[in-house]
Amino acid sequence: MLKFLILFLICFSYGKTQQNSDVIGCGGFIKSETDINYKVVRIQLITKDGIPIYTTEAAPVNGYYMIPVYEHGEYILKLLPPPGWSFEPTQFELNIDGETDSCTLNYDLNFVFKGFGLAGRVLSAGSTSGGPGGVTLTLYQDNRKLNETKSKPDGTFEFFDVLPGQYTVIGSHNHWKFMTSTSHVQLSKERWEFENPIVVLGYSIQGAVVHQSSPLISIDVLLFRTSSNEDNLSLPTCANNEPLNANEISWLPPTIKAQNFVCRTRTNAKGEYIFNDTPIGLYILLPLYKTPSLEIVFIPDQKAVTVTHKDFYVQTPFETGTISFHGRAVKSTKKEKLTPLSNVQISVDGKPYCQTDSNGLFKLKNIRSTGTIKIKGELDGYIFKELIYAINLNRLIGVGDSSTLLVLSPEKVRVTGRVQCSSIRKQTIRYTDSEKKTIQRIDVEPNSEYTVYVTPGVYTFSPELSDADIRSGLHLTPEEIDVDVSHGSPIDQINFSQLKAKLNGVIHCIDDCQNDLPMLELTSRAGVTNKIDLIETSSKTNAVHFEQDNLLPGKYSVSLVNSRKNDKYCWKESQIEVDLSNSNKTIKFEQTGFKLRTHLQTSNKVVLKINQLKENSYTHSIDLLSGLNEICLPNQGLYELIPSSCMKFENEKYFYDTSKSPSIPVDLIPAEYQVFVFIQTENEDPSTSTFPVLIKNPKQNSEFTLDLQKDKSKWTGSFWAKASEQFTIFPKSDIWLFEPDHSAIAISSENCESNQVKFLARRGLFIDGSTYPPVADANVSLYTTLIDSENEQSIDVDGRSMSLFLSSWTNADGKYSFGPLSNTRPYHVTIHKLGHVFTRKSSSLYDFNAEKLASILVQIKDVDGVFLLLTSSTNSMRRRTATTDTTGEILFEDLQSGKYYLRPQLREYKFQPEDAEIELKSGEELVVKFQVQRIAFSCYGQVTSINNEPEFGLIIDAIGIDQCESVTRESAKTDINGQFRLRALQPGCRYRLQYRSNPTDSAQTEILDIEPRNKIVEIFDTDLYDIHLYTTKRPTDADINVFVQTQTQFLNQLKIKLYKISQRESPIQTVTLTNSPFCYFNQIPFDNESYILRLESPLSTSVYTYVQSEITFTANQTFLFFTFNFEPRLKNYDGETGLTGSYSAFIIALLIIALVFKYETILPFLRSFYGYSHEILLPNLVKKSSTLLSTAQVNDQNIKGTSSTSSLNTMNTKTIANPNNENLGLTNDSKRRPRVAD
Incomplete structure (x- = not known):
């Protein structure tokens, strides 16, 4: 009965409904910018390993395709276009899981038609078969760049994805020039070639000229052809195309002909020479440099090169040999114009060599081109330093007869002078360079001359007096003399002499001021300060004189030092610097006014207006700074001070009298602050003259209205408030929208700019629209750009996300209205009503044409699960898909009028017709029937x-x-x-x-x-x-069972260890036998790896003879059974055997005598002893001996045996004979059941 029930359930599980009937559609478009036949393009669904699943064609009306997928899994959606057609992409890899894949999510998998292929060729000038690689080819159509590629090494190139039409290709390269750079073609087939090739004019020849591995510049390199038969080829682009002169022709080697000369170039800063645009062929390179001032010999003297379809680089550079060159002696190298030194004796490497001429020139001949030479000059009035000159050809090349880069100039130039004074002490003259980096001194006897040698430059000579001379009033003049020896000529008459000076001065005041004048002080350069007494007069005067004589020459500072009491005057200068080094001086201090001090207790801008209170008097305005301000008033008298600012002060006016002490400033303390309100509009509006704003003080629970007055396109107003007061301001209007709609302000005493409130006013926008013909009760939704805190319902409009802002309904006339709205945000209107479609009119964004939707009823009888594809090419609906149920009917509703393509798809069935092209009218309810036939x-x-x-x-x-x-x-x-x-x-x-x-x-x-x-x-x-x-x-584990054939007393001492053959150091399992010869191991992986089973015993090999065996096997079977034979034997010793025999015979004799005479007494005792020995004594002795012997060394030996498994397969194991030549057999006993080992 149970078997029947199981069979029934299994059979019941099979049925027609066992497979999931859900069908997933994978579809998309074949897209093309040009007109193509969509039906010739096939789309195929294949498995990952290339097995076709389904093939279909694109819809002819708009290129749409759809493939039904019946089972989840990994697939490849592959395009099968006609030959020569190019698409992107060519396939999609799909993992259809019914949840997250592109097909389940109804995404379009589109293939874009790119076009055909177009090929061409790049040649070298003078060649008909070869061309260069790396040329950039750019494809144009109607002056519009389409694509770009590079030529291959053989000169060919190719463009893909090109549509039929007229094309132009232009070749370019970063330094190659072209004889023909443009070619045209009329592409009218699937693949074509440009008839005319792109021709490269030539290639570059590049090499180097070096001197000791360093670049050599400005060396002429001449280019020659090997044959004069190539005159029809174009000339390369050279730096110099001048023909050879007579001298150059005479210098040519005999192997080079002058008529084969092509052109020349010159090495650059890297020592490189370049010949551009060189046609292919054989050439000779010749370096040449010979001038009256420098001659160079090069190694090698020429090179032969072959130019093919690429640039040629000469690997081995030209190197230099011997040279001859000029030198020159000048007074100084620090001047732009070098002044020559004649009659300078020149020594080379310590030996006299030559003398400079009137131009300072000398010539060194037959000098090696590498290394250094030592050059020195000698001339009266100059000191020359020996010059170690490293020969640098780059500095010598290009130098003419009258100039040279080997320049000798004196290291030092002579300067002389005299010191004239009455002192008997030596005087010190100090001289420093212009940068005062070095200071040098020389001691000079009074009334005598001195001489020093200095390096060319600008120096300052000055006397340096001792303390004794300064105390005695000695001063030498001038204090310093600037000496310029940068031109390199000796200078004499740098003289110093003794001097004294006198200072006169006057103080001019506006009125009589001799009783209030500040103190006058004279400070020397050494920091010594002395008071200067004023010359007093008995009458009132505004001019006070002073005088100071017997002053040492030098620089002084004269200052008016004010005290707090008399600091009331303004001076043109309060300190005057005077130089008494060379003559007596007269100075003048001039009063310009009277000081006014104000103290401003704010950081805001304040303008102070100053009016003198008398007719035709002084009026002035000044910007005050925060804190203490000092103002100079030009006249004596009473002044009126009026502050002007964004603040009100404690007093509207302040007064100041110049006769009062200036130490007490005028304090300006603000009391209230002006608050400005602005409303700005984008355009002038003549209809609105004022804007009322409501101003609330929440703390005082008060409010008032401020009328802003119009000023062009803005309205302004203000009110006064105390510091820290808080207000909220609300602009009001029925037709204007404000940003922000209100503003809060806390009055600041620190910055008037922050006491401003600004609003932007925009006229409200009204959106009105309608439907034609009128449709009532249609839902109208107004969308705008996303704004925080607004609802999250959004749509995508032209790539922008817009959220739902307002909703409304059309009235009976099909009209709707929104407003007022902000005109700073974009808006988008959509209309929806069931059974209708609305399209926006081209003449208005907010008016719509209304159309009642149509429907198509598809009827397919006798089969369900038919996959239907409906697509259109004349309206916004791209496609719809559906699957028929048991009724065999599918209704496509809410369709706009237009052309439709309908196609049924179901594997194993053929439909008649295969598809249907439908012209659907507005509001039409169409029925389409398909006949079906089972074919698979x-x-x-x-x-x-x-x-x-x-x-x-x-x-x-x-x-x-x-x-x-x-x-x-x-x-x-x-x-x-x-x-x-x-x-x-x-x-x-x-x-x-x-x-x-x-x-x-x-x-x-x-x-x-x-x-x-x-x-x-x-x-x-x-x-x-x-x-x-x-x-x-596949099996995953293997069972291992082991049987050990041995005596019972040895079982509990034996261990069997399991090793992996690759890890012999440590066992993976160890089993200890107890009282049973059977054991088994935990399962091991079925991994085809090699393992070892090893039997180990603690018995001492000095007492027993036995073998410790091991078995090697492979884990490639599910059950493995092995048998070990373990047969230890006691060892025999000859000496001990004889001794034991003697004792035994003696004991036996005694026992026989005792038995004869004491038979009845001894016999019961012997019976008892025999039982004790057999049952107790002997087993204990054996056990103790085994325990003692377990500490002895155990010898590992291998034993050869056989093993068998439950499947009776035989495996080979290694056997080693025991010392007694007895083989240990491994038995096969599959009937024995293993016991679980501890």
Whole structure:
């Protein structure tokens, strides 16, 4: 009964509804900017390993395609275009899971048509078969750049994705020039070539001229052809095209002909020479440098080069040999114009060599081109330093007869002078350079001359007096003399003499001021300060004189020092610098006014207006700074002070009298602050003259209205408030919108600019619209750009996200209105009503044409699950898909009028007609019928394990055999219940069912195959059911059982260890035997690895003779059984045997005598002793001896044996004979049951 129930459940699980009937559509468009035939483009769905699943064509009306997918899995959606057609992309990789993939999410998978191919060629001038690589080719159409590529090494190039039309290709390169850079073509087929090639004029020849591996500049390199028969070729681009002169022709080697000369160039700062645009051919390079001032010999003297279709770089540079060159002696090198030194004796390496001429020139001949020479000059009035000159050809090349880069100049130049004074002490003359980096001194006897040598430059000579001379009043004049010897000529008469000075001065006041004048002080350069007494007069005067004589020459500072009491005057200068080094001086201090001090207690801008209170008197305005301000008033008298600011002060006016003490400043303390309100509009509005604003004081619970007055496009007003008061200001209007709609302000005493409130006013926007013909009760939604705090309902409009702002309904006339609205934000209006479609009029953004929607009813009888694709090319609806149910009908509603394409799709069925092109009118309700015919059938089955557990995700293939070998292979994947459906099997065909592993599914790695293997099914005119397949799986573990053949007393001392052959150091398992010879190990992986079983015993090899055996095996079977033989034997010793025999004979003799005479007494005792020895004594002795012997060394030996498994397979093991030549046999006993080892 139970078996019958299980069989019934298994059979019941098979049925037509076992597979998921949900169909997923993968679709998109074939897109093209040019007109193409969409129907010739096929789209195919294949598996990851290339097995076709479904092939379809694009809709002819708009290129849309749709492929039904019946099973989840990984696929490739592949495009199959006609030959020569180019698309991007060419395929999509899909992982259809029914949730997150592009097909389930209804995304379009589009293929974009790119075009055809276009080829051409780049040649070198003078060549007909070859060309260069790396040329940039740019494709144009109507002066519009389309694409860019580079030529291949053989000169060919190719463009892809080109549509038919007229094209131009232009060649370019970063330094190559072209003889022909443009070519044209009329592309009218799938692939074509440019008839005229792009021609490169030539290539560059590049090399270097060096001196000791350093670049050599300005060297002429001449280019010659090897033959004069190539005059038809163009000339390279050279730095110099001048022909050879007579001298150059005479210098040519005999192997080079002057008529083969092409052009010349000159090496640059890197020592490189370059010939650009050189046609292909054979050439000779010749370096040349010979002038009257410098001659250079080069190694090698010439080079031969061959130019092909690329630039040529000369690897080996030209190097220099010997040279001859000029030098020159000048007074100084610090001047732009060098003054020559004649008659300078020149020494080279310590030996007199030559003398400079009137131009300071000398010539060095036959000098090696490398290394250094020592050069020195001698001339009266000058000191020359020996020059170690490193020969640098780059400094010598290009120098003419009258100039040179080897320049000798004196290191030092002579300067003389005299000191004239009455002192008897030596005087010190100090001289420093212009930068005062070095200070030098020389002691000079009074009234005598001195001489020093200095390096060319500008110096300052000055006397340096001792303390004794300063105290005695001695001063030498001038204090310093600037001496310029940078021109390099000796200078004399730098003289110093003794001097004294006198100072006179006057103080001019506006009025009589001799009683209030500040103190006058004289400060020397050394920091010594003395008071200067004023010359007093008995009458009033505004001029006070002073005088100071007997002053040492030098620089002084004369200052008016004010005290707090008399600091009331303004002076043109309060301190005057005076120089008494060379003469007596007269100075003058001039009063300019009277001081006014104010103290401003704010950082805001304040303008102080100053009025003198008398007719035709002084009036002035000044900006005050925060804190103390000093103002100079030009006249004596009473002044009126009026502050003007964004603040009100404690007094409106202040008064100041110049006769009062200036130490008391006028304090300006603000009391209230002016608050400004502005409203700005974008344009002038003559209709609004004032703007009322409501001003609230929340703390005082008061409010008032301020009328702003119009000023062009803005309205302004202000009010006064105290510091820290807080107000909220609200502008009001029925037709204006304000940003912000209100503003709060706290009155600041620190900055008037912050006491401003500004609003931006914009006229409210009104949006009015309607539908034609009128449609009442249509929902109208107004969207605008996303703003924080607004609702999250949004749509995408021209790439911008816009959120729902307002909603309304059309009235009976189909009209609606929104407003007033802010005109600073974009708006978008949409209209919806069930059964209608609205399209925006081109003449208005807010008026819509209304159309009642149509419908198409599709009827397909006798079959359900038909996948339907509806697409249109004349309206905004791209496509719709649906699947028929058991009714066989699908209704496509809410369709606009236009052209539609309808196509049914279902594997195993053929439809008549195959598709339908429909012209749908507004509001029409159309019925379309399709006839269906079954042309293929399905095979339903299930895959389970041997114990009937369903297998999920397995791929089962149906492969045609016999006469149906050419039939397309069909595949299916098992669902969660292990069930599968193989579709589109052709009637009259036989198929072989086989399992195909899925490498991406790790769970399938355990599955070997299915049973029965290669099951054959035959398809007739109906579906096939109840195919049951079973999986066979790879084993994962191996069991190990061991039997040990030995005596019972040795069992509990034996251990068996399991090692991996790659890890012999440590066992992975160890089993200790107890009282049973059977044991088994924990399961090991079925991994085909090699392992070792080793039997170990603690018995001492000095007492016993035995072998410790081991077995090597491979874990490639599920059950492994092994047998060990362990037979230890006691060792025999000859000496001990004889001794033991003597004692034994003696004891036996005594026992026989005792038995004869005391038979009745001894016999019971012997019986008792025999029982004790046999049952107790001997076992204990054996056990103790084994324990003592366990500490001894155990010898490891291998034993050869045999093992057998439960499957009776034989494996080879290693056997080693024991010392007694007895083989240890490993038995095969599969009937014995192993016992679990501890």
